[in-house]
Amino acid sequence: MQEKTVFITGASRGIGLALAGELARRGWRVMAGARHPAGAYALQRAAENAVPGSIEILPLDVRSDDSAQAAAEEAATKVRSLDVLVNNAGVFPEVGSETLEELPLVYFETAFSTNVVGVARVTRVLLPLLSRAPHPRVVNISSRAGLISQKEDARHICYSASKAALNMLTRGMAAELRPRGFTVVAVTPGWVNTEMGGPGAPVRVEDSARSLAAMIECLTPGETGQFLDRDGKRETSAW
Numbered sequence: 001m002q003e004k005t006v007f008i009t010g011a012s013r014g015i016g017l018a019l020a021g022e023l024a025r026r027g028w029r030v031m032a033g034a035r036h037p038a039g040a041y042a043l044q045r046a047a048e049n050a051v052p053g054s055i056e057i058l059p060l061d062v063r064s065d066d067s068a069q070a071a072a073e074e075a076a077t078k079v080r081s082l083d084v085l086v087n088n089a090g091v092f093p094e095v096g097s098e099t100l101e102e103l104p105l106v107y108f109e110t111a112f113s114t115n116v117v118g119v120a121r122v123t124r125v126l127l128p129l130l131s132r133a134p135h136p137r138v139v140n141i142s143s144r145a146g147l148i149s150q151k152e153d154a155r156h157i158c159y160s161a162s163k164a165a166l167n168m169l170t171r172g173m174a175a176e177l178r179p180r181g182f183t184v185v186a187v188t189p190g191w192v193n194t195e196m197g198g199p200g201a202p203v204r205v206e207d208s209a210r211s212l213a214a215m216i217e218c219l220t221p222g223e224t225g226q227f228l229d230r231d232g233k234r235e236t237s238a239w
Contacts, residue, residue: 005079007031009062009122010089012040014194018209021046024054031075033060062089062118072125081132084216087119088141096155107158115162137219140170142186147239167239174225183224190230
């Protein structure tokens with residue numbers, strides 16, 4: 001049986017960390033990208049507790065061309081191909097209560113450099129490895145906060161705008177890569193109890209990761225370009 005391989009960005013904490021552990025338990029070989037591997041203690045423990053070699057930790061800052069290229073080259077020394085790329089790395093720069101006048105404009109640059117440009121950067125350097133898989137999949141971790149039709153308040157506008165842009169990037173990548181056999185989707189993991197989601201979030205990170213892993217394993221080409229929930233169901237809300 002051919003080894004199943006996945007690259008996960010932002011795997012040092014939160015959803016990325018939980019998803020790395022869950023997919024490793026399901027028999028996947030995980031390339032886990034982390035900005036600071038030496039300080040990624042939870043990820044290191046996950047790798048130690050997993051089947052030996054099932055979680056490989058790679059340095060990756062999605063904001064850097066050099067870092068992304070180095071991570072792609074290192075991944076290529078470990079696996080022949082990648083079945084799945086999960087673009088999970090993300091930032092949430094605002095408190096949420098800032099008015100437009102108070103909002104530091106650098107927050108927009110911070111959100112877009114990671115949540116949008118970082119996705120494009122990592123995806124394109126990993127295309128050669130993904131292209132070698134029989135059914136390559138790109139899963140962009142998005143949010144309902146990016147649904148333009150649902151926006152009725154002014155909170156977290158930088159994060160929301162970046163996720164709306166990520167959804168558009170997903171559509172564009174899906175259209176370009178469909179003829180090459182790729183499936184590209186945007187997925188909302190739900191409001192998850194992580195450092196980013198906050199303690200009031202109702203979804204446990206382990207439950208979100210379990211659903212996401214099952215969804216990844218069941219993705220079909222017919223779903224490319226869609227916005228899905230973590231169970232793989234197409235969102236009925238207008239984008």
